[in-house]
Amino acid sequence: MSIIIWIIIVAAVASGIYYVYSAFLKRKVSSKKVSVEPGPKPSPITVTKVVIGGFSFQPRELSIVRGSAVRWINNDATAHVIVDDAGAFKSDSLPQGGTFEVVFDSSGEFSYHCAIHPSMTGKIVVE
Numbered sequence: 001m002s003i004i005i006w007i008i009i010v011a012a013v014a015s016g017i018y019y020v021y022s023a024f025l026k027r028k029v030s031s032k033k034v035s036v037e038p039g040p041k042p043s044p045i046t047v048t049k050v051v052i053g054g055f056s057f058q059p060r061e062l063s064i065v066r067g068s069a070v071r072w073i074n075n076d077a078t079a080h081v082i083v084d085d086a087g088a089f090k091s092d093s094l095p096q097g098g099t100f101e102v103v104f105d106s107s108g109e110f111s112y113h114c115a116i117h118p119s120m121t122g123k124i125v126v127e
């Protein structure tokens, strides 16, 4: 056999080995797991409920930690509107079963009342 045929055979075998090896490498790379670093989880906001029932807020006065939330739930058949005395927050008209939520990011005392029934008063103390 001539040397040229040998060279062709060796080249064919070498390229075949290279092809198989590179395919193996590609599979290895593609099967590599990509892990995404999870970011810092936002701390869940504590939500404290104030129930509106019998034309009063229960509890009438509530202390919470700054950054937490208050959720009012109207259990009365009558609609109520929650308004902060100083205008910090105001709900829409809450029908029976309606809810209103406020996140308190700053500390202080927030006195509020019902816009429809001014005798209904409450207070949120944010520490």
Ligand SMILES: [Cu+2]
Binding pocket: 079, 080, 081, 114, 115, 116, 117, 120
């Ligand atoms: Cu009311």
